Amino acid sequence: MRGQPGRSVTSRVLALLDAFSPASPALTLSELARRAGLPLSTVHRRAAELLAWGALERGVDGRYRIGLRLWEVGSLAPRGLGLREVALPVMEDLYEVTHENVQLAVRQDLELVFIERIAGRHAVPVLTRVGGRFALHATGVGLVLLAHAPVGVQERVLAAPLERYTDLTVTDPGRLRRCLAEVRRVGYAVSDRQVTLDALSVAAPIRAPEGVVAALSLVVAHDRADPVALAPLVQAAGRVLSRALGGAHR
Amino acid sequence: MRGQPGRSVTSRVLALLDAFSPASPALTLSELARRAGLPLSTVHRRAAELLAWGALERGVDGRYRIGLRLWEVGSLAPRGLGLREVALPVMEDLYEVTHENVQLAVRQDLELVFIERIAGRHAVPVLTRVGGRFALHATGVGLVLLAHAPVGVQERVLAAPLERYTDLTVTDPGRLRRCLAEVRRVGYAVSDRQVTLDALSVAAPIRAPEGVVAALSLVVAHDRADPVALAPLVQAAGRVLSRALGGAHR
DNA sequence: ACGGGGGCTTTCACTGAGTGGAAGCTGGGG
DNA sequence: CCCCAGCTTCCACTCAGTGAAAGCCCCCGT
CATH class of the missing domain: 1.10.10.10 (Winged helix-like DNA-binding domain superfamily/Winged helix DNA-binding domain)
Known part of the structure; x- marks a missing residue:
């Protein structure tokens, strides 16, 4: 040749x-x-x-x-449709309770991929697309996935320039590092207007035996948001899914 | 080599x-x-x-x-996620009105592939899986897709043995041929217990400029079913989608 | 501890599947 | 009518791919 x-x-x-x-x-x-x-x-x-x-x-x-x-x-991918099949009923419950956007994402290399989304017709518009990618450092799901990613992955993300989406996007590696530690400590992540100036998201991890495999979030209008009230809801949903995936509670 | x-x-x-x-x-x-x-x-x-x-x-x-x-x-496939994105809101409306299973399928060669499904928790259990395949000659969606398939495809399906799922499955090529003509005439298909003995489905075509590209159906328990009442609902949903896809009405 | 076995990984010399420049073919716009 | 852009086909060359076999690893039974 x-x-x-x-x-x-x-x-x-x-x-x-x-x-x-x-x-x-x-x-x-x-x-x-x-x-x-x-x-x-x-x-x-x-x-x-x-x-x-x-x-x-x-x-x-x-x-x-x-x-x-x-x-x-492609629909045979365990982390694609497989995950979606397990998560959808729980996501629907979360939607019924809140009528806000519910998102499910996994990490692929240094980005996240949205696996499923329930977009309330009356909820804040979100620009995510099922099958679409996004940076890890700004969204709620991204912070959760990054916080529980292998150290090598975290370092590579922190070493690269962190794109700024709004004035509130965390772009300082040191601050992001502290942020991730906090996410691990409290068990959920909040991204307040770090992607768009009207939205806030609260995300929780989904665990399988091999560790955190996905993240679930609610995206709400920032001015009607109470992260402290939403966190337990999202965390509970995450735990239900973790149990379904054999990722023990705790 | x-x-x-x-x-x-x-x-x-x-x-x-x-x-x-x-x-x-x-x-x-x-x-x-x-x-x-x-x-x-x-x-x-x-x-x-x-x-x-x-x-x-x-x-x-x-x-x-x-x-x-x-x-x-795979999520970039127009007939996969692309179609789903367009159809989902309409499918949800159909679900809200009926609280029955809603299915969306396209034809791939001599079989159908389920693209999306809304399974009511209280609706009849259906054995279909998103991404799964099924024969064309028995289900509601299958009959619609087959009725509007190229003649060559129809002939190949009719020439092969038609698998029997229940006593009511149409397995006689001549009878199936008349069935398909009827589907084209009335604009919808009814599969009464031809797949399982407890379910009945009513399906309508979804048109794009190039012809019928997908089919939409409601699957209900056969004993609480009134095909004549359901048909207009499914057909209306089909027409909304046809318009969205540029497949003109009529 | 030892041996056996099933499954995975690597090696190596051979060869035909793949290559890409160039030539032919379309079809539609001016 | 011709031109041009994009698609399809052709052909002689050659290296990516091949698969049998040997090597490796880990688990299981003794």
Whole structure:
């Protein structure tokens, strides 16, 4: 084989999947090639094979999209649909009691991924999307996940510049470090207007035998928020789920 | 390369993903190799690469599972999460009005795939799973999807033996053909105890510019069911979604 | 402590699946 | 009618991938 030796076929195929994103879920062959950094003919051949299997689909406009078969396989991810199936009833309970936004997220590397969300039609609008990513250092769920992440992960997050979303976003590594210690101590996290100036979130950990695997939060309008009152609710829900996952209480 | 010439690397990678199923979402390396029909060393190498990217994950038990990264990419499928995002509010309305099970499905080849489900805690238990498959000829959603599928697909389904789930399952191709014509004529489908003896479902099509792309249904206990009363509800919900997808009314 | 076995990991020399430049093909806009 | 951008096909070269076999590890029974 010629160009770019050292790059495996598998990595090229995965690069094609990487080319898709929430912002651009439909790509032409050329866009796909450009984003994946591969020659057109290579992409053409690999895409044809993914198409045949159902990993990609092609619309009437000729653009490639992620295919249903890949969605099906993805739905077998324990930390994806698996977690959602367990958590949804509890999240619905939490919604019924509060009528506020309920969010479920897990950590993937140095970011969080939203697994499920119940958005009350009358609750504060939140800009999160199921399947979407976000930084760990600003949201309630993020703080919980970061506080219980391996030290190596924490250090890597603290070492990188912490993006500022509002004036209240914690961007100082030292302060964030103290924040995380506090989250571990009290067993829940509060993010007060650290993402948007109208929202406050309260989050609690969900434990499995191997440790904290997910976080659950309520996102409410900051001016009608009472974190101290909400925390026990979210924590209780987290404990119910921890028990369901075998992550013992305590 | 040696063994099994004619098999592409990509097809081997996809065979690994195919090895996972709702019934066995966690596999050892050997199981993976056996199911994919590939030598152990080949699987070991390919799986390592999928692991590094996040398409697979490995639990404390050493078993491979579908990774979150694949779930993320899968969530970009327009017919998966995309459709769900649009449909969920309408499905919730339907649930609020009826407090019965609401199901959303699309066709994938000769089967249907459930995209979303709202299962009332007090509604009839249904055995469907989000991400799960089912035959087209028995359920309400299946009949709708089949009735509006390309003729080639219909013929292939009709040509194969139609599995019988209950005494009321339509297994005669001729009768099924008349059934489908009726579904197209009246604009909705009723499956009365054709899957289980306690349930009845009423389904309506969801149209996009390219035709019927999904189906929506209510599943109720057969003895408290009035299909004629439910049909307009489901059809109305279907039409709301069709309009949202640009699939004009009529 | 010891031996056996099942499962995972690594090695190595061979080879055909994959490559990408270039040439052909579309289709739609001016 | 021609041009251009994007897609598809072709072809000779070559390195990524292959799989049998050997090595390793850990658990279980004795």
